[in-house]
Amino acid sequence: MHNFHPVISRFLYFKVIILQVFFFNCVFASDDDAILILTPPGELFASAIAGIQEETYDDFEVTVLELSKGNDDAGEIEHYFASTTPKVIVILGNQLLRLYTKFSHQHKPDVSGIPVISIYALDTERAIGHLNNAQGISSQTPMVTAITKFRYLVTSKVATVGVIYRDACEELVLQNTKLCQREGIAIRSIKIGDEAKKHKKEISNALKHLIKKEQVDALWVPNDNVILSSELLGSVWIPLLNRANIPVIVGVEVLVKPELNFGTFAVIPDPKGTGMQAADLIFDLKYNNWELPEIRMYPTLSVYSVLNYKKAAKIINRNNMNTITKIFE
Template identity: 25%
Template sequence: MLKLVRCVPALLLCLGSPILWGAEKVLVLGSNSSAMQEVKEAITRDLKSYQLENFIVKADTSYEDYKGEILKQKPRAVLLLDNKSVQLMQQIHQDKDPFLAGLKGSATMALNLKHILADDKLISGIAYEVPAFSILTKFRSLIDTKVSRVLVIYRKSQFQKVFQEAQVQLEREGVQLVGLDAEKDGDTPAAIQAFIDKNLKEGQADGKVDAVLVLTDNKLLNADTFGSLWVARAQSMKIPFRCGIENFVSSKLRFCTFAAFPDHSDLAHQVSEQITAIIEDGVSPGELGVDYLIALKMAADKTILDRLGLKLRKANSQDLKMID
């Protein structure tokens, strides 16, 4: 009987059992939206040689509950899937416990990681926002029109680095990114709203802009500004609004003309590669930094395209989701 019991682990492995004896543990922390579930499923496939554990982070999840789960699981690395999880992990790294203070990981699906993780040596990441360069060049490859000046309203305090990188990249493509700091007249919600109201127009910076780039920033896009300013202006202005959010291209909203948005399966593959590099190759998260998304999906609003007189280049539109 003893001999039979000792053979069980080997037998299970031979039969392809999902039990991973002695496998490295990775703790996945984040909320449980449908998009995050999609990413988690893809990560599970990519990291099948690891033991993955999930902890749902809710709006009311406390620091102590978060810390308690980490101490309970004792993972080799963590995977962070929203801003709250990243914020709590950065607090964890201030703990006196050597294990907690040195726990490494990677993050994605959180906004503004380029800024949040700029000086972080323990958390790497994949930026969830689609780069301005990708949105604008993808649009140009699909739509038969010339674009030379694009307006972007952004918060300099949070997005200056991202804006400057995009500006340099687009200059090489002959596109001028006309950036306006939404906090120029103050950083209160009222001041930001007034700034958007005043500056979201076609005539900007001594010239006319050809398009508007909409950033994913809840300080700019909120209940007070979204419908009354952003959507209303998109419907009245005679230029296309472009963004990195699929739901903004919608027959109900008629907001953005075009969106390039994350391919969640590929996003999961990118962040899984970072986790593997950290665990197996000993690469430090600080060395990995925060990478941009690689693979994207696209959507366009045909009604707005027709209204603006914009035509698709048919040869390049096979992978485009068209909204009537």
């Protein structure tokens, strides 16, 4: 065994520490580690971005490009890429995901190897299908999670639940139907088409079938702005469901507000928590030398619950109300 002089030993020790710190900084705080975030305007998206920035501030150079809704011009994206090549791109919403998909196909192979993380896209798994280098976090709380949480809160029976959905949500509904079966909950689902002019009649017929013939105990409504437009809410959903006096489980907080008189209960992805989850995926990519893992889709991990007490007053189990995050009186 070698016997080093104490001063030399201390010198070697500190040299090792300095090298370790240098290596750590090289791996985790490189000047080249740029993140590009593409987002539409909106409070929800801003909260998600805040979650990403909070987790990545010390380790990455983050650029946020806010592109207005309906903007199909990729000029700002091209301008960014003229001077910077990001290590990863985070895209919020379906529209910008479609815009970037088009941009990436036009600029192969320059951007084809850059990982993409998609959040707040409807039917995220299908939405990222055209990008070989993408992964995503679901924008919807799993149906089985929302229904089982609601069942725990109420004294009424929740054995059959009705669902009306379009093709964009089919995979979500089919997967969760199997999961609900394991929980002793039968899903009665009706798929409608994509023609907007037929939606009013299709939704009306589907609701009547689920309420009168299937006699479902509750309704679960996916986050689909197309079938939840203001016009359809006012002319079909709210009038029919209020007459039936059936609980409605939704995935958006605004739909539970008492003044709307629509949703009874919601389990909602927390936007800041979703942003933090996206940041975790960014660090995972960095650990993996910016190569995508086998898993491409992740459920949202951070959720909160909202109750419309006025609509739930007759069926709520007050002993379990302490599990609810927010209650609208």
